[in-house]
Amino acid sequence: MATRQLTFEAHGGADLTRGTIFFVGTATLVIRYAGFTVLTDPNFLHHGQSVRLGYGLRSRRLTDPALEIDALPPLDLVVLSHLHEDHWDRVAEERLPRSLPVATTPHAAASLHDKGFVWAQPLATWETLDCAKGAARLRVTAMPGRHGPRLVSRLLPPVMGSLLEFETVDGRQLLRLYITGDTLVDDRIREIRARCADIDIALLHLGGTRVLGVLLTMDGRQGADLMRIVQPRLAIPIHYDDYPIFTSPLSNFQEAVSEAGLSDRVHYLLRGDTFTFQTPHGRFARTA
Numbered sequence: 001m002a003t004r005q006l007t008f009e010a011h012g013g014a015d016l017t018r019g020t021i022f023f024v025g026t027a028t029l030v031i032r033y034a035g036f037t038v039l040t041d042p043n044f045l046h047h048g049q050s051v052r053l054g055y056g057l058r059s060r061r062l063t064d065p066a067l068e069i070d071a072l073p074p075l076d077l078v079v080l081s082h083l084h085e086d087h088w089d090r091v092a093e094e095r096l097p098r099s100l101p102v103a104t105t106p107h108a109a110a111s112l113h114d115k116g117f118v119w120a121q122p123l124a125t126w127e128t129l130d131c132a133k134g135a136a137r138l139r140v141t142a143m144p145g146r147h148g149p150r151l152v153s154r155l156l157p158p159v160m161g162s163l164l165e166f167e168t169v170d171g172r173q174l175l176r177l178y179i180t181g182d183t184l185v186d187d188r189i190r191e192i193r194a195r196c197a198d199i200d201i202a203l204l205h206l207g208g209t210r211v212l213g214v215l216l217t218m219d220g221r222q223g224a225d226l227m228r229i230v231q232p233r234l235a236i237p238i239h240y241d242d243y244p245i246f247t248s249p250l251s252n253f254q255e256a257v258s259e260a261g262l263s264d265r266v267h268y269l270l271r272g273d274t275f276t277f278q279t280p281h282g283r284f285a286r287t288a
Helices: 090-095 106-114 187-195 220-230 250-259
Strands: 003-008 018-025 028-033 036-040 050-054 057-060 077-079 102-104 120-122 128-133 136-143 161-168 173-179 201-205 234-238 274-278
Touching (some): 036 161, 077 136, 220 234
Parallel strands (some): 102 120
Antiparallel strands (some): 018 028
């Protein structure tokens, strides 16, 4: 398993006891913990604006982002699951600094390099990017993902999930955060549990995205299935109502987790909400 390395300059001491996840919309999050600020899948288009999905297909956004791109805090890293425009839109491409590191698939990294994002970091499945900043470390590992049924997925941009592991400089684990990316549940998802036990928070890309009737992302039932397989301490659903191609409403997931007896392990965020967590004594604790 290959490893890449980045070092960031630290300004002051990092808080290792508390962190936040801010939900911008779609799959866009601002994660702040251990001195790191990470942006995921930047989608800052507004209500009524369209994204291109390839093969002449478009979808018009139904919501507004809860934060404008110019209001973002200083970023250390972008984690990008794949190169679809509802995950990396033209606003991000125009406004994010070209010097900003982007951890993503080799396919997306090559495209971003061509557009001037010289620090795009290509990660094949199970490859890791090690980030150092002061007294903390962040390891970003590419997780398996399949954007649709096997034959259809070959026509779509390659996708990855991401495991964000925050540690102290001496290797003490603080937090394991898994972002599914746009994937369906298949046998490779089971390998995540075998390789990466003790996941604290899982951020689930739901929505039951369908294009021409083909399911491309997890619907509510699959989201509950993934929770059973990966067994995170807490799951947060995202990516479920921003575009008409999302055909499985959040209520489907709520019903599925209720039937599975998993409701007490789910936290729901609205756009603009912040989830605050704590890691006292090096262990994740839910606080909001």
